[in-house]
Amino acid sequence: MEVTARAPGKIILAGEHAVVHGCAAVASSIDLYTSVSLRLRSEDEDTIKLLLNDIGLDFSWSIRRIKEVLSHLEQRFPESKIGLASGVYAFLWLYTSILGFKPATVVVSSELPLGAGLGSSAAYCVALSAALLALSAPVELDKSQKGWFTLKAEAELVNKWAFEGEKIIHGRPSGVDNSVSTFGNVIKFKSGVMTRIDSNMPLRMLITNTKVGRDTKALVANVSARKSRHPGVMCSVLNAIEAISDEWCTIIQSNAVDDLCLSANEEKLGELMEMNQGLLFSIGVSHASIETILQTTMKYKLASKLTGAGGGGCVLTLLPTHVSGAVIDKLVEELESFGFQCFTAGIGGKGAQISFDHSS
Amino acid sequence: MEVTARAPGKIILAGEHAVVHGCAAVASSIDLYTSVSLRLRSEDEDTIKLLLNDIGLDFSWSIRRIKEVLSHLEQRFPESKIGLASGVYAFLWLYTSILGFKPATVVVSSELPLGAGLGSSAAYCVALSAALLALSAPVELDKSQKGWFTLKAEAELVNKWAFEGEKIIHGRPSGVDNSVSTFGNVIKFKSGVMTRIDSNMPLRMLITNTKVGRDTKALVANVSARKSRHPGVMCSVLNAIEAISDEWCTIIQSNAVDDLCLSANEEKLGELMEMNQGLLFSIGVSHASIETILQTTMKYKLASKLTGAGGGGCVLTLLPTHVSGAVIDKLVEELESFGFQCFTAGIGGKGAQISFDHSS
Missing domain, CATH: 3.30.70.890 (GHMP kinase, C-terminal domain)
Structure with a gap:
């Protein structure tokens, strides 16, 4: 069985920069998505594969190698910079923290341009966390449902994990991007406080x-x-x-x-x-x-x-x-x-x- | 003897539009001028000539014709519109009001583009009023001075006449343009009150x-x-x-x-x-x-x-x-x-x- 999670990008509708000075800003989800598909492999295949479709890069690690990389990550964590490497570290950390060391193939593809301010890294962390949590023990989803279904009670948990992933990628993220990507719709934020706004307007x-x-x-x-x-x-x-x-x-x-x-x-x-x-x-x-x-x-x-x-x-x-x-x-x-x-x-x-x- | 008066154009440094809503604005003179040269002619030459150098138009009126035009002007005054006609009316009205019906040749030339917001009409009215007043009885100037000299006590009078000329051209001018053109330098204006600002900065x-x-x-x-x-x-x-x-x-x-x-x-x-x-x-x-x-x-x-x-x-x-x-x-x-x-x-x-x- 394969699970696919998708999470939207975000835009700032109003208030960028002013928000740094304590003023309100408004962010919104956009219907451009990053998707993460996860298929568990049989236990005797000792590898985790990550395929980044959009940039055409494939990674394959043995479980032993991943343990090495993660110890490396612990040391490098404070210096991590935005880029491919931090995105891969975030993957390995989220994967092993949520699912442990199960062999699997994970495919990432995105409609969002990278590094253009549309929240591509948050969408990646949210989709990845959602896919991983969907297959993890503590989350109970009705796996017989057909088509896309929206996260409900488990959304908070997804958002928390995604925020941890964002920290690996960005150092000190505001948490706005992953919240918008997880919950969708519109969020007003001011002085660190986020308020969900239910838009009634098709835009x-x-x-x-x-x-x-x-x-x-x-x-x-x-x-x-x-x-x-x-x-x-x-x-x-x-x-x-x-x-x-x-x-x-x-x-x-x-x-x-x-x-x-x-x-x-x-x-x-x-x-x-x-x-x-x-x-x-x-x-x-x-x-x-x-x-x-x-x-x-x-x-x-x-x-x-x-x-x-x-x-x-x-x-x-x-x-x-x-x-x-x-x-x-x-x-x-x-x-x-x-x-x-x-x-x-x-x-x-x-x-x-x-x-x-x-x-x- | 010939008298030449020159008066500068103006720019708004800050505050345009806001001034309409009661906020301060700042206007300044610029060293681009409109010049008016006036030469009185002998009394037996019964004409007043106006040569507008920049648009290549010459006017010549007999004194009798001017009296007719002025009576016409009295009737048309409330409907007057910005344009050549109102500039000519302003000339005739200022001329005859200040100097009466003496024959003369008046030459106008300008470095300012017309109707571009650089105060060309105010510079015209100020230069014209200054030239006329320089030759009129109530103003006593030392005519033996050489080169350009700045108006002092008589500046207020020039400004008042120029404002009347601006009314013929613009209907309801603010008075800022003619004040800047008459007094030069920088003027701050707010809610109809003008304050002279002495700039110490070459710009x-x-x-x-x-x-x-x-x-x-x-x-x-x-x-x-x-x-x-x-x-x-x-x-x-x-x-x-x-x-x-x-x-x-x-x-x-x-x-x-x-x-x-x-x-x-x-x-x-x-x-x-x-x-x-x-x-x-x-x-x-x-x-x-x-x-x-x-x-x-x-x-x-x-x-x-x-x-x-x-x-x-x-x-x-x-x-x-x-x-x-x-x-x-x-x-x-x-x-x-x-x-x-x-x-x-x-x-x-x-x-x-x-x-x-x-x-x-």
């Missing part, structure tokens, strides 16, 4: 990956330096960003009674995104590649903002319901002609899900 | 004219509408803009004790401009042409912001002292290749000046 975004790598730590430090040079201005700017986060939550929780009301709410969210982008520009975290995307979507009268740390990374463009597929195709074509990578994604969907395959 | 800007005409009234109305839709966000944004205006005044009034200090102040002003631009974007008054200029100056690591109403008009780029002429030339060449028009201008210079020519 679609175009996500454009600039493919420009960025140094999140340096960007955060630059904002702090600017704040110390211009405290009065920056304080008001951060207040404005917090007000945007608050307004986002109010709008997506409201019940749009008809299409007219939905359309008005979409328009308001577009304005909030435009304002948020202006404020992010004003704190100095935009980038030429981001501005190019803004210029392009502006031609189509669509509102955009960077998401995450800025300085590259990804840009969100709101796709209101009235915008036709043909228009979106044209926009995507234009953006991709610059070398950017586009995804369309539904916002605020389900969190981690599991499916059992009984065919084998 | 140069690149002014890029997008040549995109804009509807100031519509832009102002759009900002108000956005404020009513998002009061919380907009209130903080306007506060941030006011804090920028305040910081501008503090920095340019401070005495930079050395080059290092000057350079640090220039850097701060650059950041204020970048922040201001982000905030102007967030209130919705930027424009594709403005963003193109920003993208270009960003490549040269130079800070820019729109000045005035936005939606086109002009963009300011701070030229710090360390930036070489070669770099500026390259930037100007690139900007002009897009069809924009560039000027470099010193900021906060003298106001209206007069010069007598005794050679003829």
